[in-house]
């Protein structure tokens with residue numbers, strides 16, 4: 062499948078800063094996807110942003126939907142998306158899925174933080190269709206911060222647990238994980254803290270790695286005060302400057318190279334490359350602590366450098 066142009070046919074305000082967007086696909090194009098998949102929206106700058114696809118009851122043939130949180134300091138994707146009007150056309154990539162629902166398990170536990178609900182809503186839809194047992198925990202700061210609540214109530218019924226940080230319903234990850242069934246998988250999509258805590262609890266409880274599946278929801282706001290550094294391509298010796306506001310991938314692309322990548326959040330592993338010398342500043346959630354400590358591999362979509370230069374093999 063190739064990129065395609067789609068038309069925005071409806072916008073709904075879910076919360077003061079989350080909008081639901083429904084798009085019409087061209088009739089002639091094939092577009093198949095599964096729960097957990099995302100598309101990339103190509104921005105006017107040529108950059109792209111990943112958004113999980115929503116499997117909503119309201120969708121008709123050749124329609125897709127996404128939910129987008131407007132980030133306070135957005136300089137890219139969410140600001141562009143929230144500026145769109147019905148009738149506008151955008152370019153999207155074909156769907157990709159790095160967060161698949163594993164068939165065959167039962168009593169799955171789905172845990173969402175904030176806008177991380179989007180892939181899990183689609184998973185709940187699939188589990189419902191398959192008459193599978195599951196629970197969906199959805200956490201947010203306060204009542205008006207949760208999106209798609211009426212869809213979820215209709216979809217999940219008593220399988221849905223809503224958690225608000227500002228009252229006594231606040232999510233208790235330890236209790237959820239401790240009480241999950243032996244055969245169930247745990248799917249988490251939310252901010253870094255939620256994923257790291259889930260992973261730590263799972264390790265502490267001795268759960269097998271493959272039982273916990275996660276996708277990081279990373280906002281534009283999380284770009285912090287970074288410093289510039291250099292990467293050198295081992296095979297050619299080419300030296301490329303990575304500016305403070307660029308990822309390694311962005312710098313490589315600007316230099317005319319074609320690195321492999323997908324999620325750009327540090328959770329799919331596709332951009333992983335070998336580090337020949339220099340010290341990476343690991344910011345992914347996919348490498349183990351041992352792999353990070355070895356400093357021999359890194360995810361170039363999110364990780365940066367602690368040294369002035371990294372020599373990498375791409």
Ligand code: FES
Nearest residue numbers: 323325330332362
């Ligand atoms: S592109 Fe997914 S980890 Fe880098």
